[in-house]
Amino acid sequence: MGRAEERRARQRGGRRAAPGRRRPSGAGGKTGIRRLFTWKKILGTFFGLCLLGMGGFIVLYLVIDIPAVGNEDADSQGNVYKYSDGSIMARQGYNREIVDLAKVPKDVQHTFVAAENKTFYKDAGVDLKGTARGVLNTLSGKGAQGGSTITQQYVKNYYLTQDQTVSRKLKELVISLKLDREKSKDYILAGYINTSFYGRSSYGIQAAAQAYYRVDAEDLTVEQGAYLAALLQAPNQYDWAIASDTGKKLVQERWNYVLDNMVEMKWLDAADRKGMKFPVPEEPKAAPGLQGQTGYLVSAANASLKQQLVADGTAEDMKQADAMVDAGGWTLTLNIDKKKQAALEKAVKTQLTSKLDPGERDVDADVQAGAVSVDPKTGAVVAMYGGVDYVKHYVNNATRDDYQPASTFKPVILAAAVDQDAETQDGVPITANTIYDGTSKRPVMDGDREVGFAPPNEDDVDYGDITVQEAMNKSVNSVFAQMGIDVGMPEVVKVAGELGMETEGMEAVPAQTLGSMGASPLEMAGVYATFDNHGKKVTPAVVKSVEHNSRKVEFPDPIGEQVISREAADTVTSVLTGVVDDGTAKKSVRENPLRGGQQVAGKTGTSDNNKSAWFTGFTPGLVTSVGLFGEDDKEPHPQVPMYKAGGVDYRVNGGGFPAEIWAAYTFGVMDEVTEFDLETKQGAAVKPSTTPPVTQSPSQSPSDEPTTEESPSDEPTTEEPPSEEPTTEEPPPPPTTSPSNSPSTEPPTGGETTEPEDPLFPGDDDRQRQ
Incomplete structure (x- = not known):
């Protein structure tokens, strides 16, 4: 074959091969995808989604308001009853007693900020990085902690629920932003420490202070406050009375972390920090119940409060007064003197009930005693005996008026x-x-x-x-x-x-x-x-x-x-x-x-x-x-x-x-x-x-x-x-x-x-x- 023929053959082959060169067209498909997902298009789509998200968030911000009231459990409180010397006589209902932030020592307030949210006093109520980190921690099995500010946690405790859902999280963010703009940091911090769960059936710092250290919130030391702040991360795991060795180690580490953060934030002197020792909590104690004479004293105090609510016009009638007292939140200090109360109970036992024997004499089962002791100079009821036991004999013999004098x-x-x-x-x-x-x-x-x-x-x-x-x-x-x-x-x-x-x-x-x-x-x-x-x-x-x-x-x-x-x-x-x-x-x-x-x-x-x-x-x-x-x-x-x-x-x-x-x-x-x-x-x-x-x-x-x-x-x-x-x-x-x-x-x-x-x-x- 001559050169001319070869050239022509190559030319023919080239023309025949031309469709094969379109393989880049198969390559031609990839080139189309690249054309579809260009950087410009990707960036445009990203910014479009951002704008859409921002628009959606703006709509949510406009639509979602701060709820007028908290959730069903947020405001639930019990009533606390004290002897005249201030010691606890009984608690009734939900174990929470809301206290003003002013009653909590400033350094104890700082322990909670140091534990949960060092930027609390400067942030806008939300922490996007922390929220993202919290989500990742949750997905990786490390727990949900660390993803919220104090404001967000308060919003979750008070207005929302503990459900881990996208809708709840969005509401939490919006409400937190609005709350931070409308309320003071002290208001939010007070709400946070009063609504949080501390273990031992204690809700709020006052109940926790009593449950762990037998003191009121206003008497907590910074060491004790640091322990309570540390508890919030894992109340049951960190309760010293029931914690495993690992739990005790972790809570002490957390306690040190809180105090070290306080030193870093200039809220605690380094020298004072070095001298602090871990404050081992008291052993758990059953909440004071209504057995024995306590129930009679509590019922008499409640009756007195209800009568006064009606008398001063706070309640329209006794039905409304009942509802107000049952709603909780009351701290009633009685005039009852612990020494005289114990003496009266002893006198009834030694002089009467120890001599009654229903097994020998049927009539002995029918004898009820009631007594009231009063200071005539002040009018204070210093002791009261209502019956053998409130849970056995409900009627208060000290206040009943159906027998002739x-x-x-x-x-x-x-x-x-x-x-x-x-x-x-x-x-x-x-x-x-x-x-x-x-x-x-x-x-x-x-x-x-x-x-x-x-x-x-x-x-x-x-x-x-x-x-x-x-x-x-x-x-x-x-x-x-x-x-x-x-x-x-x-x-x-x-x-x-x-x-x-x-x-x-x-x-x-x-x-x-x-x-x-x-x-x-x-x-x-x-x-x-x-x-x-x-x-x-x-x-x-x-x-x-x-x-x-x-x-x-x-x-x-x-x-x-x-x-x-x-x-x-x-x-x-x-x-x-x-x-x-x-x-x-x-x-x-x-x-x-x-x-x-x-x-x-x-x-x-x-x-x-x-x-x-x-x-x-x-x-x-x-x-x-x-x-x-x-x-x-x-x-x-x-x-x-x-x-x-x-x-x-x-x-x-x-x-x-x-x-x-x-x-x-x-x-x-x-x-x-x-x-x-x-x-x-x-x-x-x-x-x-x-x-x-x-x-x-x-x-x-x-x-x-x-x-x-x-x-x-x-x-x-x-x-x-x-x-x-x-x-x-x-x-x-x-x-x-x-x-x-x-x-x-x-x-x-x-x-x-x-x-x-x-x-x-x-x-x-x-x-x-x-």
Whole structure:
């Protein structure tokens, strides 16, 4: 083949091969992709997506608002109840107590910032790098920590949920940005430390401080604060009490990390840092429950708070007040004194419950005790006994008012008489020395008219002519029934209300002179505290103070105005010393070896069919009312008699168990022996009568305190006192007699009880026979 032919052949082959050269066109496909994904197109697409994302975020920013309220659990708080000394009595409900940031020491605040978000005070509320890192940590299995600012964590805790979703994260970012612009850093930090979970069922720094170190948040040290801040990373893993060796090592490393960051941020001096030791937390302690007496104290405090919320207009009615208290967030400090509370509980146990044996005597299962102790100078309820156990007997015997106070009401009649300068129907002023006819079943007279009431004395004893003092000592029904008419029953009821008794619906009828209305130990303690406070009204106060993060509640002063004259109050106190020294409480109180010369006034009471028995007594500095109530232990718990309960021969009297409880408690908590300061026309501490009632031998006690320097001051002792009248510059008015009438033929409506163990004083208290 010649060269020309070869050239032509190559040319033909080239033309034939031309399509093969389009293989670069297969290469031609790749070239098209490169043309499709050019740098310009990639960058354009990226910026387009960025613009789209920014636009979407702007839309989200405009659409998503900061929620008006937090999530369901964010605001949930419990109520905290404290003794008068500030120590924790109980917690009820959600274990969170929100505190103002101002109450948290500044260096403790810094521990949380150092632990979680060193740039907190400078950032805009979000950390995009940290968020991305947190997502990567989550995807790689390293956990979700480290991806959020304090603001973001607060938003998640307070407004959102813990769900790990894209939508939740977007909401978190938007709300965090807005919150950082609208609220101060202190507001956000306070929210964060108050909403975070610290382990041990503790939400918020206050609950955590108590759970781990038994202190309030305001008393935390920087070392303790650093531990609590470290806990937030892994509360259960880092709880020292249950942590593994690895967990303990990790939490100590975290603790050091927090303190080192504080030094770096100039919040902690390096020299101080070197001297710090790891603060090992206290062992876990079960949250104080409502067992024993605690539940009664908590319920009484709640009731007091609810009443005040309605009284000051914060709540429209009790239903709304209930909801407000149940919502939590309250810190109630009670007036309860831990020492006196323990002493009262011990006295009830040793003098009563230890002697009850339902297995031997069915009636012993029906005996309920209630007691209230009040400081008459402040009105503070310093101790309360509500029953055997709140979780076993829900009704608070200290505040229930469905049992008759019986003869403990008699001093109210005398107070009304002296305060109103009342006279007998013969026109003779009623004083401790006024003589009445103590004949049993003597018809009560209103002028020349019989009022249809002729109460018998206990055991139908006729005392004949008897002074008011002796009638109070022996609790003579016929005398006080007549005195009530002489004073005027409407006036008696009025004075009872002024002294603190609930008189709404109380009829002004002669039967009320025997204490046939309902009353509680709390009420009676208030009445007698007013006597002890020389006639200035004392309203027993269970609650000392109340705190709440969103509202303020002020309680009125327990000490009110003068409701009866000092002379009236002091005369009653003077007369009631005779009940202790020469009357129905003599055996339990006067002869108690713990008395040590302490001056005491008081009154016993035993109601109809022995369904209740009382002793309300006082010293110059402490008033205590003790009641025993017969309540069937089976549904529906009707009132029942207490005859032979605790092994007594017959009747449970006010001079028995109640007075014994009173004496064991009162004499056990006395700091010093004190004397009454009394101002009466007949002399301070009227001496009991020397004229014995029927078949009784004389017995009298010395006066508590004379009114003149010339009069000797004979304090009560455990020895039998001499039979001497106290001397005064002015002798008491001569005895006078009120009208005496023949016995009524009508059936008796009341009577006296007696204490078989003390035959010297058969007349104990009145009973309303049904």
